[in-house]
Amino acid sequence: MKGFIAILTFLCLGVISAYYIGFGTNASTEPRAVDHEMEGLNEKYVLKFSHVVAENTPKGLAAAMFAKLVREKTEGWVDVQVFPNGVLYDAQEEFEALKENEVHIIAPAFSEVSVHDPNWMVMDLPFIFENETEVKQAFEGKLGRKLFESIEKRGFKGISYWDNGFKQVTNRIRPIIKPNDMKGISVRVMPSDVLKETYEHLGAKPSTHSFNEVFEVLSSGKIDGTENTFSNIYSKGFYKQQEYMTVTNHNYLGYAVLMNADYWSALPLDHQKNIQEAMAEVTDWLREYAKQHNQEMLDKLENSEVLEIHYLSELEKQIWREELNPVYQKFKQVIGEDLVNGLMEQKE
Secondary structure, three states: OHHHHHHHHHHHHHHHHHHHHHHOOOOOOOOOOOOHHHOOOOOOEEEEEEOOOOOOOHHHHHHHHHHHHHHHHOOOOEEEEEEOOOOOOOOOHHHHHHHOOOOOEEOOEHHHHHOOOHHHHHHHOOOOOOOHHHHHHHHHOHHHHHHHHHHHOOOEEEEEEEEEEEOEEEEOOOOOOOHHHHOOOEEEEOOOHHHHHHHHHOOOEEEEOOHHHHHHHHHOOOOOEEEEOHHHHHHOOHHHHOOEEEEOOOOEEEEEEEEEHHHHHHOOHHHHHHHHHHHHHHHHHHHHHHHHHHHHHHHHHHHOOOOEEEEOOHHHHHHHHHHOHHHHHHHHHHHOHHHHHHHHHHHO
């Protein structure tokens, strides 16, 4: 009898113990602790990166470098596939493709972003930046934060600002020195209301064409000129179709690296961290490289003996600024006085 009671007591204790360590009917089937940072890390992610410029341009090289660093930092679990030269989509098509997750990363020019968010038109105001230092301060300061906050409301995650360089004016009609020299010249611009208004105010005839169409419309005579960086003017051969270049530095051509906000949020946190680290390294490298590369391209343009080149003096730039003041006043109301005034205060 004592043996039976001992066995019964042992069994009861066993049932009670099992209940409390998680084998009872009320125990959860879920693990007690889940490391959400590790979720998805054993799954390979393929990110398509679409852009519209040549592989040997600052943006093209930066995209390739970014893909390499991400692969290394994630030990191959994130594979960034780069598609340059608009082989998948042109600049505006990329936005819809990104929304539909047909591509996962794009790096459009600021003017292209302004089509989707009018706040970004602030970056197209003429002569708003004087040098790369002012550009860097804008990217890393209050203005840069506000612009990313604004575009994120439209479903795009801002990852970084990438540099290219200041834009210059090229054409085949006449030297451009004073504002009224632009009268009657047809010029290709990106799809920006500010750029369109700027050239119309100067008496020019702006028209919009995709980047990959520019060489063709220049060679066919549909347009007389362009505005672009030394890098793009040389790498795409635009200079071969024109006779005059004015070094105006009137606008800065930079890029916003964007991802689909929902897709970004779905990535494991460790992968997000590695992507951000890779992006920071590339952004720092690109800032120095773009400046150096554009100088090298200017040297090649000067040595090509194809273009007659004029450099605007500081006095000539001031004449242009005064002439274009109505453009500032008009778009202050559209962009928002706080953004425009904030940028102007940053320059003071």
